[in-house]
Amino acid sequence: MPRYRLRYAKRWAARFLSHLDMVRLFERALRRAAWPVSLTGGFNRRPKMVFAAALPVGLTSTAEYVDVWVEEAIEPGGALAVLNASLPPGVEVLALAPVPEGRANLMAAVRAARYLFAWPTGGEELARRWLALERRPRWCVVRRTKKALRTIDIKPLVYEAHLARRGSSGILKLTVASGQESNVRPGEVVELLVECGEGGFPEPFCIHRLELFIERGGRLVTPLET
Amino acid sequence: MPTAMDRRGAYWYKKVDREILRRVSKPTRYCAGEWNSTPKGKEARLRIALAFPDAYEVGMSHLGTRILYELLNSEPDVAAERVFLPWPDMLSAMRAEGLPLFSLETRTPLSEFHVVGFSLQHELTYTNVLEMLDLAGIPPYSAHRDDRHPLVIAGGPCCFSAECVAPFFDLMVLGDGEPFVAGLLQALRRCSWGPGWRRRLLDDLEEIPGVYRPDRFRVRYAGDGTIVEVAGGRRVRKSILESxxxxxxxxxxxxxxxxxxxxxxxxxxxxxxxxxxxxxxxxxxxxxxxxxxxxxxxxxxxxxxxxxxxxxxxxxxxxxxxxxxxxxxxxxxxxxxxxxxxxxxxxxxxxxxxxxxxxxxxxxxxxxxxxxxxxxxxxxxxxxxxxxxxxxxxxxxxxxxxxxxxxxxxxxxxxxxxxxxxxxxxxxxxxxxxxxxxxxxxxxxxxxxxxxxxxxxxxxxxxxxxxxxxxxxxxxxxxxxxxxxxxxxxxxxxxxxDPRASRLEAVLARGDRRLSKVVFNAWRLGARFDGWSEHFRPDIWEAAFRQAGVDPAHYAHRPRQREEVFPWDHLDAxxxxxxxxxxxxxxxxxxxxxxxxxxxxxxxxxxxxxxxxxxx
Missing domain, CATH: 3.80.30.20 (tm_1862 like domain)
Known part of the structure; x- marks a missing residue:
């Protein structure tokens, strides 16, 4: 069964859709587009798809990925156009490519994600808070596991940080661990930034997922890299 | 050049998107943009709001609204847009920000539509109607509306006996909606919208089968609380779609x-x-x-x-x-x-x-x-x-x-x-x-x-x-x-x-116009989403009955005589x-x-x- 990998964007009102809403939305759009999608077996037959990583509600993204299995090969250019014509505003497929046979499960391969954070009251304030946060030796966040609350340090899971200033605005670009093994939630970074200054921000913080990275042959690559 | 209205609209748009939707539950309820939704906006000459007095999830599941939405929007000069009752957290946010109730498709305030049509599917949604009208800045009583306000109409099964909300509607439609829509559009296209349009349009619409104008009828009550007669007009027959x-x-x-x-x-x-x-x-x-x-x-x-x-x-x-x-x-x-x-x-x-x-x-x-x-x-x-x-x-x-x-x-x-x-x-x-x-x-x-x-x-x-x-x-x-x-x-x-909800339903289902005061009081005291057990407030309703001096038992628990005049006798199903x-x-x-x-x-x-x- 041929597998195709889609990179899509989630913008505007679509940022309020939950992961489950997105699954349903793609299933329906694929049927409207009449893709020859393969079905899972069992009592509840659904289109066979694997999403890379759920995006928290409220975030925008230009780096969402999903693998779709089809019964017969499709012509990527045409299929992409037809699918985009079947998607509601706010959701757009940016790229589409066949996945070579034997490639790992997309969800299991995710290792890192790159996010953009914007502080609503301006770059000045963001820069101040970021400096304060960087000086902290440990970035402790509390996580709820099945049994108890657990405190962990997420600082080692932040791989790359870059603060860009342009005029009065500023954007923080972070590459952090993401996936089933170790994971940094964007909301946790926001909580830490809140601790590093006076006053909070309107919920949710302006966060955008810019890229997602998977592991292939010991290397981090974007899911569509060949 | 943008008009004052456009600027105000843009302000609302930003306010809603950037602030309010971020703090309420299920913001998608207010976002539209769904597949097959039809945002025609100002290109259409006639604007009709399909108002469903319940949450998005309920209203979107209603077949009748789906039928009317498509039927109306198939006309090039008509824009039909949906509006539902915002969930309580959104209601509070909108009231706090002074935002009026708006349609989903183009975020147009409800008061700017020509017609607002409510679907009455269930008695326990009546206070929701008042909440929606009030949030839209439209006077709840028909008698208080004038040429500046949209025509407020109702359809759905409850209309055959919705006397307890009759004073809130300019007209109600009995029976199938499809034949009525054809007549409605004809009348709206003929309407000049000049001074006095409301009265003229209502007179025109009255000729369509199934149309009931509550203001045409007067109810006379007997000393024992029963009805002597409902007089003033001829019996209203329901509209029937033959095939x-x-x-x-x-x-x-x-x-x-x-x-x-x-x-x-x-x-x-x-x-x-x-x-x-x-x-x-x-x-x-x-x-x-x-x-x-x-x-x-x-x-x-x-x-x-x-x-x-x-x-x-x-x-x-x-x-x-x-x-x-x-x-x-x-x-x-x-x-x-x-x-x-x-x-x-x-x-x-x-x-x-x-x-x-x-x-x-x-x-x-x-x-x-x-x-x-x-x-x-x-x-x-x-x-x-x-x-x-x-x-x-x-x-x-x-x-x-x-x-x-x-x-x-x-x-x-x-x-x-x-x-x-x-x-x-x-x-x-x-x-x-x-x-x-x-x-x-x-x-x-x-x-x-x-x-x-x-x-x-x-x-x-x-x-x-x-x-x-x-x-x-x-x-x-x-x-x-x-x-x-x-x-x-x-x-x-x-x-x-909940037996208390069933009793209220029984009161409203066979109520007369004296109950409109109770419904109004209950809404003013904060009743809404009465059909949702987590929001139903029997204490409010009790107070509302007391304030209006109305005994609910008279409506719910009293067996009627064979010849008793019913509040709905002038409505023919x-x-x-x-x-x-x-x-x-x-x-x-x-x-x-x-x-x-x-x-x-x-x-x-x-x-x-x-x-x-x-x-x-």
Whole structure:
């Protein structure tokens, strides 16, 4: 069964859709587009798809990925156009490519994600808070596991940080661990930034997922890299 | 150049998007942009708001609204936009920011539409109507509105007896909406919108069949609280669509992006039902039975599927197993759609083996819950209410369902039906016990999961039980308690309706105009979302009754005299009062009345109405 990998964007009102809403939305759009999608077996037959990583509600993204299995090969250019014509505003497929046979499960391969954070009251304030946060030796966040609350340090899971200033605005670009093994939630970074200054921000913080990275042959690559 | 209105609109847009939607639950309720939603905006000359007085999830599941949305938007000069009641957190946010209620498609304030049409599906949504009007800045009383305000109208089954909200509407539409829409658009296109347009338009609309203008009628009351007469106009006859095939069915239903109550494509098999269950409002007011041809059903379903991509298609009606070609239609659709992972379902099933066969056929793609509604526990009581099923049917259906692999069933019952005794309540427990025994028959181990829903009976206008008293709240509580004791069996779960909500429903369902004050008071005191148990506030309603000096028992718990004038006597659903009384008499002597499609005409009067309307 041929597998195709889609990179899509989630913008505007679509940022309020939950992961489950997105699954349903793609299933329906694929049927409207009449893709020859393969079905899972069992009592509840659904289109066979694997999403890379759920995006928290409220975030925008230009780096969402999903693998779709089809019964017969499709012509990527045409299929992409037809699918985009079947998607509601706010959701757009940016790229589409066949996945070579034997490639790992997309969800299991995710290792890192790159996010953009914007502080609503301006770059000045963001820069101040970021400096304060960087000086902290440990970035402790509390996580709820099945049994108890657990405190962990997420600082080692932040791989790359870059603060860009342009005029009065500023954007923080972070590459952090993401996936089933170790994971940094964007909301946790926001909580830490809140601790590093006076006053909070309107919920949710302006966060955008810019890229997602998977592991292939010991290397981090974007899911569509060949 | 942007007008002041556009600038204000842009401000709202930003305010809503950047701030408010980020802090409320389920913001998608207010975002639109769904597949097949139609944002025409200002390019259309006539703007009509389809207002559903409940949450997005409920309103989006309503077939009637889907029909009207598509019918209206198929006209190039008409923009129909949806508006629902915002959830309480959004309501507070909007009130705090001074935002008016807006339509989903173009975020236009409701007050800027030409017509605002409410759908009245249930009595416990009446305070929601007032909340929506108020949030829109539209005066709730029709008498207080003038040329600056939209026309506020209502349709839906409640309109046949919605006197307790009559003063809030400029007009109501009785019966089928499709024929009315044609007349409405004609009148709107003729309207000059100059000074005095409201009165002229109302006079014009009054000529359309099914249109009821509450302000035409005056009610005179007697000393004992009953009605002497409703005078001022001629009796209003409902609008009737003669053939379903004559109107285009909705094939571009709006596909929501969040979960809704009935998240599926709906195709209407037939409208009306002539089984004649004596408690059933829908069974009386939607008569006669009008079927869609099987070819048209299949065409609408397949075209609807291509346009929506929905994973489920529901073949809806008041009793879909009664559709003669149901098996063929299901087979044709499944042949086409099952390979695509799309399932076909029917909303309600008769409790018999045929229905289980049908359900078995339908579960090719996914299995759904089986629901049966025996309504009463004994044959004697089922004969009184004319529910044409017996214990054997139900038990056989249960056996067939278990044999086919279902692990459980859902069963619906009512309590407080006319003539009910303790032995009828015990009969419910016996019946449920019998269903459990069926499980053991084939040596199955453990217990089936049986969910039993119990609702107190609410007598409705235009039914044979319109003369009956509802049992009191303490009586309901007692009977529910008895049932719960008897139904303490492994695997059986019992759910019941709040008796206080059922009593309120009974008051409003047969209310007169004096109750409008109560509804208004209750809303002012904070009542809304009364149909949601987490928001229902019986204490507010009690205060509202007290403030207005109205005794709810007069409406809910009082048996009516045969000749008593009813608040809805001037509204004609086509089924004659003498037929309803005859049915009541037969009920009291336990005589069943078979379906007129099989046993011949019982003279309910609706077919005569049709022949008079069509002039043949």
């Amino acid at each position: 379903l095939d004559s109107v285009p069915g909705p094939v571009r239903q709006v596909v929501p992006m969040q979960a809704i109550v009935h998240d599926r494509l709906m195709v209407e098999l037939f409208r009306g039902c002539t089984r004649g269950c004596r408690f059933c409002l829908a069974g009386m007011i939607y008569r006669p039975c009008r079927s869609r041809s099987p070819e048209e059903v299949v065409r609408l379903a397949l075209e609807g599927f291509r346009n929506t991509g929905w994973e489920e298609i529901s073949l809806v009606s008041l009793n879909s197993a009664d559709y003669p070609a149901i098996a063929d239609v299901a087979a044709a659709l499944l042949g086409e759609l099952a390979p695509k992972g799309v399932s076909v379902s029917v909303p309600s099933l008769r409790a018999d083996a045929f229905s289980v066969e049908l359900a078995k056929q339908l579960e090719r793609v996914r299995r759904s819950t089986l629901t049966f509604a025996p309504e009463a526990g004994t044959q004697r009581l089922r004969d009184i209410i004319n529910k044409g099923i017996n214990d054997k049917d139900l038990l056989r259906a249960a056996e067939a369902a278990f044999d086919a692999g279902w692990q459980g069933l859902k069963l619906y019952f009512m309590i407080g039906l006319p003539g009910e005794t303790d032995s009828d309540l015990d009969g419910i427990a016996d019946l449920v016990g019998g269903v459990r025994d069926m499980w053991r028959r084939q040596g199955r181990r453990g217990n089936p999961r049986i969910s039993v829903s119990v609702a107190p009976f609410v007598p409705k206008a235009h039914t044979p039980f319109q003369w009956e008293a509802q049992i009191t709240i303490p009586e309901m509580q007692q009977r529910i308690a008895r049932l719960r004791r008897r139904l303490k069996m492994p695997g059986v779960r019992v759910h019941w309706h 086509g089924v004659s009062r003498s037929f309803l009384w005859r049915e009541r008499e037969r009920a009291m002597s336990g005589e069943v009345t078979p379906d007129c499609r099989e046993a011949g005409c019982h003279g309910c009067g609706v077919c005569q109405l049709i022949s008079e309307v069509s002039g043949s």
